[in-house]
Amino acid sequence: MIPWFIRAVTGARARWSGIEPLDANGALPQRIYFANHTSNLDAPVIWAALPRLLRKRTRAVAARDYWEGGPVRRFLASRVFNAVLIERKKVTVSNNPMIAMEKVLDDGDSLIIFPEGARFTSDEGEMAEFKPGLWHLARKRPQAQLVPVHLENLNRIMPKGNLLIVPVLASVTFGPPVTFNAAEPRGAFLARARQAVAALEDRGMGGEPASAPSAPVAATADSTPEVS
Amino acid sequence: MLAWDNNTKILAAAIGGILMVATIVGASLSLVATGPGARRTVDNLNARTRAWWVMVILFALALAAGKGGVVVLFALCSFQALREMITLAPSRRADHHTLFWAFFVIVPLHYYLLYIDWYGMFAIFIPVYCFLFLAIRSTLTGDSARYLERTAKIQWGVMICVYCISYAPALLMHKVKGFDASWILLVFLVAIVQLSDVFQYCWGKMLGRRKIAPKLSPNKTWEGFVGGVLTVTAVGAAFSPITPFSWWKGALLAFAIAIMGFFGGLVMSAIKRDAGVKDYGHLIEGHGGVMDRLDSLAFAAPVFFHVVRWYWPT
Numbered sequence: 001m002i003p004w005f006i007r008a009v010t011g012a013r014a015r016w017s018g019i020e021p022l023d024a025n026g027a028l029p030q031r032i033y034f035a036n037h038t039s040n041l042d043a044p045v046i047w048a049a050l051p052r053l054l055r056k057r058t059r060a061v062a063a064r065d066y067w068e069g070g071p072v073r074r075f076l077a078s079r080v081f082n083a084v085l086i087e088r089k090k091v092t093v094s095n096n097p098m099i100a101m102e103k104v105l106d107d108g109d110s111l112i113i114f115p116e117g118a119r120f121t122s123d124e125g126e127m128a129e130f131k132p133g134l135w136h137l138a139r140k141r142p143q144a145q146l147v148p149v150h151l152e153n154l155n156r157i158m159p160k161g162n163l164l165i166v167p168v169l170a171s172v173t174f175g176p177p178v179t180f181n182a183a184e185p186r187g188a189f190l191a192r193a194r195q196a197v198a199a200l201e202d203r204g205m206g207g208e209p210a211s212a213p214s215a216p217v218a219a220t221a222d223s224t225p226e227v228s
Numbered sequence: 229m230l231a232w233d234n235n236t237k238i239l240a241a242a243i244g245g246i247l248m249v250a251t252i253v254g255a256s257l258s259l260v261a262t263g264p265g266a267r268r269t270v271d272n273l274n275a276r277t278r279a280w281w282v283m284v285i286l287f288a289l290a291l292a293a294g295k296g297g298v299v300v301l302f303a304l305c306s307f308q309a310l311r312e313m314i315t316l317a318p319s320r321r322a323d324h325h326t327l328f329w330a331f332f333v334i335v336p337l338h339y340y341l342l343y344i345d346w347y348g349m350f351a352i353f354i355p356v357y358c359f360l361f362l363a364i365r366s367t368l369t370g371d372s373a374r375y376l377e378r379t380a381k382i383q384w385g386v387m388i389c390v391y392c393i394s395y396a397p398a399l400l401m402h403k404v405k406g407f408d409a410s411w412i413l414l415v416f417l418v419a420i421v422q423l424s425d426v427f428q429y430c431w432g433k434m435l436g437r438r439k440i441a442p443k444l445s446p447n448k449t450w451e452g453f454v455g456g457v458l459t460v461t462a463v464g465a466a467f468s469p470i471t472p473f474s475w476w477k478g479a480l481l482a483f484a485i486a487i488m489g490f491f492g493g494l495v496m497s498a499i500k501r502d503a504g505v506k507d508y509g510h511l512i513e514g515h516g517g518v519m520d521r522l523d524s525l526a527f528a529a530p531v532f533f534h535v536v537r538w539y540w541p542t
Contacts, residue, residue: 011311013510159321166327167307169315169509 002080003055006048010041010157011169014049017200018176019147021051028057030110031145033174034134036127036197037114038155040066041170046112046149047081049172059104060112061097063088084111098136105141112149113137115193119160127198130190138180138189145177148193150200173200235470239415243284246423250277269433275514283512283521287418291411295343295400298414302397303339307331308518309389309526312508316499317381322371326362326379330386334358338390345401354391359383388496388526389519395529402533404540407472413536416464416471416478417485421528424460424486425493431455445497448490457486472540484535485528492527496520 006012023029035046043060050058064085067077077083084104086097104111115130138146153170178196180189254274261270290297314327334354341350366379399413432452440448464482465475473481496519500508509517 011315011509153315155321156319156324159324162324164324164328166314166324167311167331168319168327169311 002076003048003052006041006044009165009167010045010154011167012045012049012154012172013169015171015173017173019174021054021174028053029145030105030108030143031058031147031177032105032134032137032141033058033110033112033147033149034115034193034197035112035149035151037116037119038151039119039158039160041154041158042114042119042151043083043112044076044081045151045154045170046172054110057108058110058112059084061086061101061114065089098133101133101137102140105137105144110144111137115190119155127194130194132186132190134193135186135189139182142180146180146193147177148175148196148200149173150175150197152201175200235409235412238470239412240288243419247277247281247284250280272514279513279515291415298397298400298411299339299343302394303335305518305522306339306390306393307335308511309393309508309522310335310385312517312519313385313389313499314382316503316505316508317378317385318374319378319382320371320373322369323366323378323382325369326365326382329365330358330362330382334386335390338394339397342394342398342401347398347401350394350398350401354386358386362386392526392530393522395533396525398529398533399536402537403542404472404536405542407540412471416467416481417529417532418525419467420460420464420482420485421489421525423463424456424482424489425524426456427459428452428456428490431459441494441497444501445494448494453490457483457490460486477539481532481535485532488528488531489524492524495527496523 033046035042043062047055047058047060060081060083062077062081062083062085064087067073067083067085077085084100086100087095091097101111101113113134115134116128117131117133118128134146137144150173151170152173153168156166156168157170158165175196178193184192254270254277257270258274261267286301290301310331314330319327338350338353338358341353362383363379366375366382396414396417399417400410402413403410404413428448429452431454432447432449435451435455436447436449438450439446440450440453461479461483464485465479467482468475468478471478496508500506507516508519511517512521515521
């Protein structure tokens with residue numbers, strides 16, 4: 001019921017482009033879904049876009065200060081999305097978000113993360129640099145598939161700092177998994193992962209034209225592995 | 229509003245019969261279709277027919293529920309069509325509140341005016357007040373980047389998806405002298421405009437050779453256009469006995485509806501091609517979005533309404 005409601009409000013359709021929801025043998029894959037972050041709706045929308053089988057075993061990493069900010073949000077985060085709430089400020093050894101995320105993977109569940117770390121909602125739709133958490137997870141838990149996810153138009157539905165919803169139609173695109181190579185430098189891996197998300201942008205869905213600054217990033221991502 | 233009288237029975241039999249024939253033809257074709265291309269066409273045809281059943285039943289239920297049902301159905305269609313069109317427009321963060329007004333104030337208020345039969349306000353609410361208001365609201369955020377383009381696209385969306393489409397249910401406001409069943413005018417318009425699309429598609433698939441506008445709408449052919457328009461002109465004449473129109477006036481009105489509908493499809497295709505998409509959405513299986521289904525109605529409805537209002541006064 002709630003996933004259906006989220007899909008109806010955001011119009012979000014899942015597109016699987018170069019990847020299938022389940023593995024070829026029908027097995028339930030363990031994954032780290034990583035996406036661009038533009039709206040507080042991002043995590044619920046990816047979660048709702050997954051087929052039911054996957055949804056039950058997928059947990060979104062979300063900011064504790066936002067999702068514990070009221071009874072409705074707290075209910076959704078704890079009872080519906082089964083979110084992994086992490087601290088954004090005052091991180092200590094005992095509440096280090098990495099430990100919580102590794103534990104989810106050790107339990108056999110999948111994760112939804114936003115490597116930009118915060119919502120960036122320029123009208124040009126450009127992504128921020130990825131923070132290193134994704135690289136740490138990939139290195140420590142190499143069994144999980146790294147699946148890039150591109151979200152479109154969610155910042156138009158509910159932009160940062162705005163509670164009013166405008167019902168344009170969102171889209172969620174899942175792309176082919178990014179490989180992890182231990183020999184590759186951290187920066188190059190993160191740039192390549194970021195490029196994998198950017199490459200899923202469907203220019204036909206009415207977003208701004210692809211912004212020029214993403215091109216040099218692509219060049220770095222392509223060339224760095226050859227150097228190393 | 230909808231009584232189970234002779235007219236209703238005739239319409240139900242005619243429309244049900246057409247859908248039944250389409251279902252049977254589609255089922256037979258899927259038995260004989262070979263090759264991936266033919267397969268795809270037949271599958272799409274059957275998906276469209278299934279969706280037609282759903283749309284016809286929803287429309288019939290709305291009619292049976294009375295004016296309120298029809299107003300709610302068309303308000304929802306306008307809302308969804310506006311979603312699809314605004315999704316393609318390059319709106320910026322500064323437009324957020326303007327769009328909120330368009331979706332949650334303008335759409336319900338406009339259809340409320342229709343519901344309470346306030347024709348004078350219904351006719352000018354969007355073209356005068358909303359047109360100016362939307363422009364003003366977008367300046368309040370102080371973002372001038374692509375201002376005219378952004379504002380014009382929102383105004384266009386509201387005009388096409390809300391104002392123009394609402395002229396179809398507005399026929400219920402118009403009581404032609406000596407003719408009580410306004411809902412038959414609405415069924416006449418919707419049936420002709422949709423049959424025109426269907427027959428243009430059928431004739432085009434069977435005989436289509438010469439493309440009319442390959443860049444805008446690659447499936448439109450001269451053969452389909454002429455065949456479709458002539459067929460529904462005949463349907464209009466056949467429909468006329470249960471309307472206030474004589475047979476040749478019914479035919480002329482159907483002709484006008486078909487021509488306007490054709491251009492509606494062409495204009496809305498131009499917008500899709502410019503945005504680089506094939507369909508406006510995915511809500512209706514085989515057809516695309518709501519806007520893909522209502523593009524021809526949006527252009528035919530206002531013209532049909534005003535022609536009827538002028539020549540068949542209350």
